[in-house]
Amino acid sequence: MNLLNVEFAVIGGSGTLSSDFPLGAEAEDVKILADDLEFETPYGLSPAFRLFSVGDKQVLTCKMHGWRSGVNRADASRQVFWALREAGVKQIISEGGVGSVNHLLDPRDFIIPNDYLDLSVRKDVGLEGKYLLVMRDALCPEMRRTLLDTTKQHFDGRIFSRGVYAVTDGRHFESPAEISMMRGHADIVGQSMCPEVYLAREIGACYAGLYFVVNYGEGIVKDWSHQDLHDIFYNDAPMISRIILDTIRTLSAKGICECNDLRKETLLKGIYNK
Numbered sequence: 001m002n003l004l005n006v007e008f009a010v011i012g013g014s015g016t017l018s019s020d021f022p023l024g025a026e027a028e029d030v031k032i033l034a035d036d037l038e039f040e041t042p043y044g045l046s047p048a049f050r051l052f053s054v055g056d057k058q059v060l061t062c063k064m065h066g067w068r069s070g071v072n073r074a075d076a077s078r079q080v081f082w083a084l085r086e087a088g089v090k091q092i093i094s095e096g097g098v099g100s101v102n103h104l105l106d107p108r109d110f111i112i113p114n115d116y117l118d119l120s121v122r123k124d125v126g127l128e129g130k131y132l133l134v135m136r137d138a139l140c141p142e143m144r145r146t147l148l149d150t151t152k153q154h155f156d157g158r159i160f161s162r163g164v165y166a167v168t169d170g171r172h173f174e175s176p177a178e179i180s181m182m183r184g185h186a187d188i189v190g191q192s193m194c195p196e197v198y199l200a201r202e203i204g205a206c207y208a209g210l211y212f213v214v215n216y217g218e219g220i221v222k223d224w225s226h227q228d229l230h231d232i233f234y235n236d237a238p239m240i241s242r243i244i245l246d247t248i249r250t251l252s253a254k255g256i257c258e259c260n261d262l263r264k265e266t267l268l269k270g271i272y273n274k
């Protein structure tokens with residue numbers, strides 16, 4: 001299987017998991033090209049990827065950020081991004097369900113974040129470390145604009161074009177005190193944007209995400225409902241899949257953003273640049 005020139009990747013999360021992405025979208029121009037692709041990486045065997053085409057574009061995708069039993073999340077992320085780099089991926093869309101921190105948000109609001117706050121303790125998650133990674137505009141402005149336009153075409157509810165995503169380790173949700181600490185600093189909370197956003201910059205790919213509020217953070221507005229979480233998980237996945245496919249159809253293969261200029265050669269040659 002020649003994986004060169006696979007320009008796009010979708011890192012699936014809880015928003016699409018129940019719909020066998022991309023099949024749940026029932027799109028006529030989608031073809032599955034290969035399934036269960038696994039790659040030997042320096043960090044262990046990768047999660048299974050699916051390769052599919054939408055129109056004339058090829059896309060690699062994996063489920064639930066590559067997380068699985070018996071593999072820590074740092075290694076899972078390294079395996080995913082090592083594989084995406086080998087495949088030549090240049091534009092990555094991630095998605096997932098998140099909790100609210102900002103008390104103006106409700107379940108079933110969409111957020112396309114423009115920044116993040118890494119509260120995880122997985123700080124040393126990189127590949128070879130050859131680059132100095134500037135994390136200004138870490139979420140690609142061009143991809144965010146396209147995500148916003150396509151989400152509007154599929155969804156009548158509230159869509160926020162910016163917001164700060166606070167990242168925690170999980171797998172548990174956050175305590176009321178933790179959510180209280182984040183208030184004023186972040187709008188939503190989840191577990192996936194880091195290390196993905198760093199690793200995307202390290203492999204020279206643009207990265208942006210579409211996040212659906214599935215619960216109130218503890219202590220925000222009111223106690224959240226497991227039934228809502230369940231209903232969103234099963235009922236809204238095809239819509240999220242259609243948004244992502246439309247975004248890929250719309251994105252130009254060669255981005256016009258400046259993301260790549262924010263990856264600099266390290267000055268620490270001989271230490272990291274062997």
Ligand SMILES: [Zn+2]
Nearest residue numbers: 140206257259
């Ligand atoms: Zn970009």
